[in-house]
Amino acid sequence: MIDIKALRDDPDVGRHSQRARGADETLVDRILAADAEQRSLLTAFETLRAEQKAISKSVGKASPEDRPAVLAQAKALADGVKEAEAAADAARTELDALLWQMPNIVVDGVPEGGEDDYVVLRHEGTIRDFDAEGFAPRDHLEIGEGLGGIDMARGAKVSGSRFHYLVGLGARLQLALLNAAMDRAIAHGFLPVITPTLVKPEIMAGTGFLGAHADEIYHLPVDDLYLVGTSEVALAGYHSGEIVDLEAGPLRYAGWSSCFRREAGAGGKDNRGIVRVHQFDKIEMFVYTTQEEAAAEHERLLAWEEEMLQIAGLPYRVIDTAAGDLGSSAARKFDCEAWVPSQGTYREMTSTSNCTTFQARRLGVRQRTQDGSTRPVATLNGTLATTRWIVAILENHQREDGSVEVPEGLRGYLGGLAELRA
RNA sequence: GGAGAGGUGACAGAGCGGCCGAAUGUGACGGUCUUGAAAACCGUUGUUGUGCAAGCAACCAGGGGUUCGAAUCCCCUCCUCUCCGCCA
The missing domain is CATH 1.10.287.40 (Serine-tRNA synthetase, tRNA binding domain)
Known part of the structure; x- marks a missing residue:
């Protein structure tokens, strides 16, 4: 609002x-x-x-x-x-x-235009030269299946297209990634939260997801509940209707949840593998702060996302999303896109939005000011890790024989394992 | 799922259909007292909308209804607690 x-x-x-x-x-x-x-x-x-x-x-x-x-x-x-x-x-x-x-008012400086009008802020990391190494990179599914870690066929058998099983090393890799993300979040002062994944209509509406993209959201009509597409929803609702205390600084939460998306508009895009699936897991940062602090906090969220990408050893670029590609609640959004060798392109791994007071107004989250009055807070969110990262990790760290080198930062979360091998 | 009890301000807890936006207590804040603190005493202390303002209006879980008038009566929904049953 x-x-x-x-x-x-x-x-x-x-x-x-x-x-x-x-x-x-x-x-x-x-x-x-x-x-x-x-x-x-x-x-x-x-x-x-x-x-x-x-x-x-x-x-x-x-x-x-x-x-x-x-x-x-x-x-x-x-x-x-x-x-x-x-x-x-x-x-x-x-x-x-x-x-x-009415969607949120975009921040000054956000590039105008649609999906393709983003501005690349910078590139980080080095892209591997597979030609020089003398072999053609496999795609993540081939690698994952080779490791016995990803099972799309059984996912489809049991739940339909765009559902998958993570098995063995695949399951362990996801847990390692999410645990690493949660640990980093905790180190940065976030409170870890495991959230509900079903929410009431007013919460879903309050976060701004029931607007133009409502057909992306699963709805359970019998109970009139919505499946969240991100724990942002549950974390935004956490303090709904409350007057929060920001005297001691921002409230920072790190949510762990499964996320559900209908991918209604995806058409035939990303049909292969786990790039775009109906259900995945994610660690999400969510912050309540003051209107004045929001922009600076946005930069911090971006920095923490980048730290995770570096832990995962991924080359990536940072883009400033164009106004037309912002969600209805975002006033500005930065995406980090990792290089995906098999596709020869960058794919979104993280996304951090500054929602200014938009969500807080809808959800009734306010703070007490010095003079005793109240006013809406600002909310921000950002991704720390998702299932999709497995795609980039497998592909960027693959070896010619189909094994995968584990990035150093994740080894501790895999019992010291330095490589994934069938 | 069945039976019962209950949802009132930051918290606890009163509240006859009109004098209730709401007693009282606690907490918080300000003051007096004190070398300082405690205690005691005095005062202040919900949110929202509208209006230049004085003010006016709305909010006692949520939604309907009765009435000139509802926190108070009636109906529905939700939530909490206790007991029973059922199932992880």
Whole structure:
């Protein structure tokens, strides 16, 4: 939810943001019109209501002979009050509907445009030259199957396409990766949390996932619950409706959960292997901080993501995502993309978003300020490790004979194992 | 799943259909006292919307209803606790 007061004061900021996203600019003006309508109807109702309350109060004090007259007067007002209230409620509902459609205001400096208009901030690490080494890199599935670590066929048999089993070394590699990520998070002051993976509609809506990409989300109609696509959802909901204390610094949580995505729009993309699956596991950083600190915290989250990529020994690049490719709740987003040799391209491994006050407004997360008043906090999230990393790790560290060298930073999490070999 | 009890402000805990946004206690904050602290005493202490402001309005789990008027009466839903059953 954007700040309606700020929009009233300076609608152009909203219009600019919409334009940068390639979204509908007229939404801003429709919101302002609905806002003006709502406030005028609310004032009308409140005035009538105050009058009614005054008269109602006098009923009890009226003398027996006056009472019938006062009662009649009060009765006459009741219908009008109800009508005015209904009108004000309807206007509020309409305004809310429009407000909930409005995505977050993008931060100044975010590149304009769509998916392909990202800006590459830098490259890190060295890409292996397989030609020079004298062999063609296998793709992650071939390596994984060779190790007995990934089983797509049985995943499909049991659950359908885009489901997989991680077995033996595959399972151990994922656990190693996630444990390493959690340990780093703890070292940086995050509180580890294992979250629910089913959440209520208002929580899912509050995080901004039920907008344009609602068809990505699994819904269980019998119980009206949603399967989370990331523990960000459960961690954003954790303090919903609360006034949190940020006096001692930001609240940093590291969530561990399975994540579920319908991949409805994926078409025939990434059909092979575990690059894009319906269910995977992830360690996610989630931070509640002040509006002033949000941008600096965003940089820190990015740095911690990069630390993990270095532990996994992956060459990667960092991109500043274009406005049109931001989720509805993000004001800015950095992705780290690791090199995937078999594809000859970079693929997203981490994504960190600064949601400013957008989610906090929707979920009612506020802080107490020095002067005793309250105001929305800022929320941020970022990936520390996911199942997909296995793709990059297997491919970048493969050897000609099909074995895989374990990056040094992960060996301790694999019982000291230096290589994966069938 | 069955039976019962209950959900009120940061917490504990009152609350006859109108004088209840809500007693009282604790906590927190400010002050008096004190060399300092404790104790004692005095005062302050919910959120939101709207309005230039005074103010007005809303909120007592959530949603409907009755009434001139609902924290208080009725209905539905959710959650918590106790007991029983069932199943990991």
